[in-house]
Amino acid sequence: GNSVTQMEGPVTLSEEAFLTINCTYTATGYPSLFWYVQYPGEGLQLLLKATKADDKGSNKGFEATYRKETTSFHLEKGSVQVSDSAVYFCALSYSGAGSYQLTFGKGTKLSVIP
């Protein structure tokens, strides 16, 4: 079946450090890939997405590239800020029973300290 595996953390970084959160997936067909972010007490917000192989999604300094050969969609940011502290979820969208649903990784909690 379809699944997403991401490093669970927690990850603690100093401000301005480089961030990588690994995400790999297993899927049949050609899923779309997403990164969502969840701030404390809130729902999920879309951070970025990629819909086909070699696509790069980017937003707010975050980037991720859809790598079909390695089935990966790692999230990176060159210089994190305290305001980036949140839980990050990798997800894939796949077709099932006539509709589409998201399968999520377990989430990675990021804490950025000044």
Place this chain on the structure above:
Amino acid sequence: KAGVTQTPRYLIKTRGQQVTLSCSPISGHRSVSWYQQTPGQGLQFLFEYFSETQRNKGNFPGRFSGRQFSNSRSEMNVSTLELGDSALYLCASSQDRGTLAGLQETQYFGPGTRLLVL
């Protein structure tokens, strides 16, 4: 546009009771999905509704049910509550996930309803 809204935001119930949660999607969105988030199981898909019809259902017992109204608003119901039903219930909407482009569509999430079962 207003985002996805969910009511109530917090709820405390006791075992054996039932509960109804409400979700209003973004205007113009016709698909509504529900997810359960717990520390142990993470985010799990419950069901998806489109044009008042349940199109897809996750692996949850029949105590979990839902419906969608003609204005796309959706409700989910959990009967005979168990302690393990304590979770954050998230609703998400998208424009029309039945199209060929549905695989690429973004789902927009509400803030969730936090349910505590005592």
